[in-house]
Amino acid sequence: MHFVDAKGILSSHNGMNLYRGCTHGCIYCDSRSECYQMKHDFEDIEVKQNAPELLEKALRAKRKKCMIGTGAMCDPYMHCEEQLRLTRRCLELIDEYGFGVTVQTKSDRILRDLDILKSINRKAKCVVQMTLTTYDEDLCRIVEPRVCTTKRRYEVLQIMKENGIPTVVWLSPILPYINDTRENIEGILEYCRKAGVYGIICFGMGLTLRQGDREYYYAALDKHFPGLREKYHRKFGYAYEIPSDRQGELMRYFYGFCKENHIVSDVERVFAYLREFPENKGYEQLSLWEI
Numbered sequence: 001m002h003f004v005d006a007k008g009i010l011s012s013h014n015g016m017n018l019y020r021g022c023t024h025g026c027i028y029c030d031s032r033s034e035c036y037q038m039k040h041d042f043e044d045i046e047v048k049q050n051a052p053e054l055l056e057k058a059l060r061a062k063r064k065k066c067m068i069g070t071g072a073m074c075d076p077y078m079h080c081e082e083q084l085r086l087t088r089r090c091l092e093l094i095d096e097y098g099f100g101v102t103v104q105t106k107s108d109r110i111l112r113d114l115d116i117l118k119s120i121n122r123k124a125k126c127v128v129q130m131t132l133t134t135y136d137e138d139l140c141r142i143v144e145p146r147v148c149t150t151k152r153r154y155e156v157l158q159i160m161k162e163n164g165i166p167t168v169v170w171l172s173p174i175l176p177y178i179n180d181t182r183e184n185i186e187g188i189l190e191y192c193r194k195a196g197v198y199g200i201i202c203f204g205m206g207l208t209l210r211q212g213d214r215e216y217y218y219a220a221l222d223k224h225f226p227g228l229r230e231k232y233h234r235k236f237g238y239a240y241e242i243p244s245d246r247q248g249e250l251m252r253y254f255y256g257f258c259k260e261n262h263i264v265s266d267v268e269r270v271f272a273y274l275r276e277f278p279e280n281k282g283y284e285q286l287s288l289w290e291i
Contacts, residue, residue, distance in 0.1 A: 003047045009054035015069040018086045020046035023079050026146040027220035034212035052089045059097040071104030091116045100125035103276050108148045131170040134179045135187030156193035167197045173207030178242035189257045199264030205250040206243035
């Protein structure tokens, strides 16, 4: 872990990444890709130590309230957040200045900040986004080894529901020949139904691989799934998009399940919901049955 002073913190779309790199160890992580030009080891977390100061300055300068997002490129609730509390400090500022927030994570550490998330949601709007990829707990520990398992993330979604905080699930990526099964998708979607999620972001059944990410993923296949790397090479070569053979079947099931259970599956509609800031304090989240 090393510390830097960043020049800015909010992107043009009001997203922020407080850290660079990750310690969760997910075998498929796109953020490892060389195109992001990270100059340090991925597990050597870069900490933007002046992020709260930069965020406060940016929020003060904004003429209109909006949603602030975090978690797109690195998880805001990595192991180091337990001591650094950088995410919490930024959430406190968002709450203080009356902005909304949407947080994307795989970690149950987000529950530490439930008090602030509830306060933001009362005053404006808070949406928690949780990534779910692997229903089988043992397999999840291989694919996403240093973060809480899917069952625990489902429990987090339930806690958010109980506290009136809307949620969105990322069903991505789905790894060919590993978790691209009907049983896996059924299990995850049932979790989503029980947790009353607003919507699910799914770009298809498969994953993407780029230089940097690909090498790490293939090394993990060699370690945990002997022979599978060669199967990938024969079928996909060095392609960016790696679709499941069962893409059509699984996507039909996905769309049918979402329609039947009133879960928004249109990606653009979900993104619009995440960006939408309520114009008055009387914002009330639509219940699952009002969507």
